[in-house]
Amino acid sequence: MGRCTGAVEAGVPGQANVLGQANAPGNAHEPSRPRKARRAHRLRRALLATLITGAVVVPLSGAARPEIPAPAPAALATPVTAATLDATYAANRANAAEASRMAAAHGDRERAAADREMADPSRHFLSFDGRGPGLATEVFGDLAHADHIAVLVPGSDTSIDTYDRFRDAARALYERLARQAPQGTRTAVxxxxxxxxxxxxxTTVTTTARADEAAPKLREFIRQLRATTAATTADEQSGSANQRPHLSLLCHSYGSVVCGRAASHLDVDDIALVGSPGTGADTAVALHTRARVWAARGGDDWVGEVPHVRLDLLGTTVGFGTDPISPAFGARVFAAGDGGHSDYFRPGSTSLANLTRIVLGETPEVSHG
Incomplete structure (x- = not known):
């Protein structure tokens, strides 16, 4: 699940009333209900909202976008080091430029424009693949010398066509880190x-199928990132002991399901779950990670209405289990303010301030939720 757009955020006819019923004036009597009755009512309301969404909107998503031609990804050195970073960035920009030309020739002006923006000389990509929905890994800051590194994992509806909103989140975090990091501390996002x-x-967003496919890719990326920073440090120190950068994984919405599936094999220091529908695990301990596990949800995030259950339906497991901000899950819950599902990286927000502290390793300063 990513930034809620279109019919979900604006509301499908009938759905907005279902989701907004808890705060409607006509429901002023609800607090007087017994707690179990209120909980059952909320569960029924959320399930009804899900059914309405599926019945009204899912059929509209069946029309697949025509395949957009693009070149194969550029051949890059592995692992990337300080000596090869500039060449890596240049190769991926050239690949994005070629993808833009091919998309334009195909008649897709929207994709051509998106690819062209990624080919700008100011952009730094560790990877780029313009085929299909598109894949990319963009770097903000000096990766070769960073003491603290944050990796953002996006939720649903994130592709090259919608990439700008994901980029805005990463850039907002980097700018906050640059202002807040102690003097001499170097950061990268x-x-x-x-x-x-x-x-x-x-229907895909209600199961772990995409997350199961993504988990090995995330594990390999983190492994290569660790190898890159280790190789860079060794180059600079002529083989002396490596100073490992502090590495944080910040996982938004469905991205938290990806992080949950990959967690047991990730060499990271912190995992922060924001706007999470669940991880597929019942507890933070069940993630089998040595990383500190954090969780937060904004007061106006519609994910709070999603039932935190797992159901076996026709051989498919639907849902992601325990709510990560619940005491039963056991994560370190931090404050996220009153923001909505798309506000966790909004400049000036409580959540961004706390995520910055987590990335910098200033864990005693993190305000609790």
Whole structure:
């Protein structure tokens, strides 16, 4: 699940009333109900909203976009080091420029424009693949010398066509880090669009299928990132002991399902789950990670209405289990303010301030939710 757009955010006829019923004036009597009755009512309301969404909107998502031609990804050195970073960035910009030309020749002006923006000389991509929905990993900051690195994992409806909103989140975090980091501390943020995300309004977004496909890719990316920073440090220190950068994984919405599926094999220091529908695990311990596990949800995030259950339906598991901000899950819950599902990286927000502290390793300063 990613930034809620289209019919879900604006509301399908009938759906907005279902989702907004809890705060409607006509429901002023609800607090007087017994707690179990209120909980059952909320569950029924959320399930009804899901059914309405599926019945009204899912059929509209069936029309697949025609395949957009693009070149194969550029051949790159592995692992990337300080000596090869500039060549890597240049190769991916050239690939994006060629993808833009091919998309324009195909008549897709929207994709051509998106690819052309990615080919700008100011952009730095560790990877780029313009085929299909598109994949990319963009770097903000000096990766070769960073002491603290954050990797953002997006939720649904994130592709090259919608990439700007994901980029805005990464850039906002990097700018906050640059202002808040102690003098002499170097930071970098990586926007990892390394998997094909599900559509927000689809049956795929209710299962772990895409996350299961993405988890090995995320594990390999983190492994290569660790190898890159280790190789860079060794080059600079002539083989002396490596200073490992502090590495944080920030996972938004359906991206938290991806992080949950990959967690047991990730060499990271912190995993932060924001706007999460669940991870597929019942507890933070069940993620089998040595990383600190954090979780937050904004007060106006519609994910709070999603039932945190797992159901076996016709051989398919639907839902993602325990709510990550619940005491039963056992994560370190931090404050996210009153923001909505798309506000976790909004400049000036409580959530961005706390995510910045997590990335910088200033864990005692994180305000609790």
């Amino acid at each position: 990586l926007a990892w669009l390394g998997y094909e995300t599900p559509a927000t309004v689809s």
